[in-house]
Amino acid sequence: MSNSYAQPVLRTPDLSEAMTTVERLLGIADLRCLEVDFTARLSTARSYxxxxxxxPDADWWAAAGGGGSSERGDDPTACLPIWLQKWAGTPDMVDPFLAAIGDSPAAVRWDFNAWPAVPELGLDIGGTRGAFVTLCAHARDLELDEPADDYTVFVHVKQIEAERAPWLAAQVGLTVIGDLVMAP
Incomplete structure (x- = not known):
């Protein structure tokens, strides 16, 4: 198994603009096997x-060294700040999640079957392990470490197919705006 590599294609203070870009990117993807993953760093009982x-049914663990977790059956509000993660969610969970996070750093990652082939670049269909779109809210990076007041959209590709990222950005009228980085 290998990691995907991600490159930012949009940074905006407007969630609607970010979601429109995500929808346009998903519009050129093969969405068979679509799943959505959710991650947030939460600091208050209210945000949790x-x-x-x-x-629902998301896993969580203490962000600080306390060791609390959902696996151990601990009270998350006694372990704040925490990381919360939900794997293999559904697209209908995206809007409620984004509304619920408030100003907490969070990420939504759409995981799907493949990117289209790009014959002019010599690229076949870009399949699993490199076919994702991530929206980071209130963070500039995929690890949610760099605070921000805006939203960043990333496209994920295989490292050996790095030229696919600028091509994907161009398909939705954008250009890449940062470096290609290994995704967590």
Whole structure:
């Protein structure tokens, strides 16, 4: 198994613009096997309650060294700040999740079957392990470490197919705006 590599294609203070870009990118993808993953770093009981309601059955663990986790059956509000993650969610969870996070750093990653072939670049269909779109909210990076007041959209590709990222950006009228980085 290998990691995908991601490159930012849009940074905007407007969530609607970010979601429109995500939808346009998904419009050129093969969405068979579509799943959506959710991650958030939460610091208050209120933010935890809202996000947990939006993405039920999410796992969580203490962000600090306390060791608390959903696996151990601990109380998340006693372990704040926490990381919350929900794998293999559905697209209908995206809007409630984004509404629930408030100003917490969070990411939504759409995981699907493949990017289209790009014959002019000598690229076949870009399949699993390199076919994702991520929207980071209130963070500039995929690890959610660099705080921001805006949203960043990333396209994921295989490292050996790095030229696919600028091509994908161009398909939705954008250009890449940062470096290609290994995704967590």
């Amino acid at each position: 309650a809202a996000v947990a309601a939006a993405v």
